[in-house]
Amino acid sequence: MKALTALKKVLLLTMISVLSFSCSDDDDPIVVKQPETIAELAMATPDLSNLVAALQRADLVTTLNGSGQFTVFAPSNVAFSKFLTDNGFASLDDVPVDVLKQVLLNHVISGEVKSGDLTTGYGETLATEASSDNNLSIYINTNAGVKLNGVSDVVTADIDATNGVIHIVDNVIGLPNIVDFALADDTFSILVSALTRSDLTFDYVTTLSTSNGTAPAPFTVFAPTNDAFVSLLSELGVSSLDDIDEPTLKATLDLHAVAGANVLASTLTDNMTVTTLGGDITANVTGGATLTDSNGRVSNIVVTDVQAVNGVIHVIDKVVLPKLN
Structure with missing residues (x-):
């Protein structure tokens, strides 16, 4: 009988312990992941690490981390590596900062434009032409997917950010001439x-x-x-x-x-x-x-x-x- 009573006490203590832990666990604050800006999303995406390094070198992280809404055509790491090779740069550090900044701005459009809202025609990037300071155009072709200036395709669309949207592209969009x-x-x-x-x-x-x-x-x-x-x-x-x-x-x-x-x-x-x-x-x-x-x-x-x-x-x-x- 004593053994049975002792067993009951053990079971009772175990139940109290479990219930106490459960109640304590329920009282813990729920951690909710905060929405992320374009810059933060890029930093959290391994395939955009070269883009992040470029943004940091060109001092554009704050721009894409702040207020306003933007559409960013974000080149993948492979795209950046190809850009460096094609232009004879051994590394990102060899690209003149003023050139790098304009190339990066050539991937950014003011306002949030989802892939379904893109249409064939000309848009306007944040890059500028030197003699007039006029914003450079970008030719968007939506006849078969989304192709930009005839050289870069959107491979991953509509990554939502708090201040706009990211579309990952497979080639760096160079500064377009006539x-x-x-x-x-x-x-x-x-x-x-x-x-x-x-x-x-x-x-x-x-x-x-x-x-x-x-x-x-x-x-x-x-x-x-x-x-x-x-x-x-x-x-x-x-x-x-x-x-x-x-x-x-x-x-x-x-x-x-x-x-x-x-x-x-x-x-x-x-x-x-x-x-x-x-x-x-x-x-x-x-x-x-x-x-x-x-x-x-x-x-x-x-x-x-x-x-x-x-x-x-x-x-x-x-x-x-x-x-x-």
């Missing part, structure tokens, strides 16, 4: 074909790739769409660009570029003479921005201020022509 945008945007595929025709006596691609600060950059380019070129062929009664002789093609292309000036749409005025590589054309803004060539033909400017690192593009709906005989 040619980069022409190649990235299929709207200009016929223009690219014209600029690269093998019999041309002028190297447009090399010239329009000239770095800012080096003559003849920066440039202002009036870029005709594919539809504009198709309309031109019909107007001239020819079936393809190959039917246009080299002197005429070159004279035509020259009329679409201004050297030594980053002319924004806001600076255009009525009856303004625009001096291109091929001669003068006339800009007007009343009723919509237009260009008039020496034949009296009018081209509408349908997209303005696509800002590259070495100049600006304005998209036009009709090819400008030299004086027709």
Whole structure:
């Protein structure tokens, strides 16, 4: 009987101990993980460690850790390693800080934009063009996933942060020049074909790739769409660009570029003479921005201020022509 009583006491003490522990455990404060900023999320993501190191070197951590809303296209570690190799840098420390800062800002858009809200067209990054301090554009193509400036794909989308969203990308998005945008945007595929025709006596691609600060950059380019070129062929009664002789093609292309000036749409005025590589054309803004060539033909400017690192593009709906005989 005594043994039974002792056993009951042990069981009772055990139950009291368990209950006491449970009550004590319930009273402990519940630790809730606090929401994280873009910078904090990057620091907590192993595959973004190179990005974090770059942000720290460029003194941009505070920017992406503070107020405001941002969309960040975040290059993976592999993407950063490829960027260094492709540009001849042995390490991140070899990249000039001012260049690194602009490259990083070229991956940031103001405001939160989820992947489902991205559409094909031009956005605006926080990077800037030197001569105008205008924000650089970014070409977003959503026809098959999300591709940026024709070189970088979103591989992981919609990582939510308290101050915006992160989309991880597979390549660093370099600072785009005029040619980069022409190649990235299929709207200009016929223009690219014209600029690269093998019999041309002028190297447009090399010239329009000239770095800012080096003559003849920066440039202002009036870029005709594919539809504009198709309309031109019909107007001239020819079936393809190959039917246009080299002197005429070159004279035509020259009329679409201004050297030594980053002319924004806001600076255009009525009856303004625009001096291109091929001669003068006339800009007007009343009723919509237009260009008039020496034949009296009018081209509408349908997209303005696509800002590259070495100049600006304005998209036009009709090819400008030299004086027709």
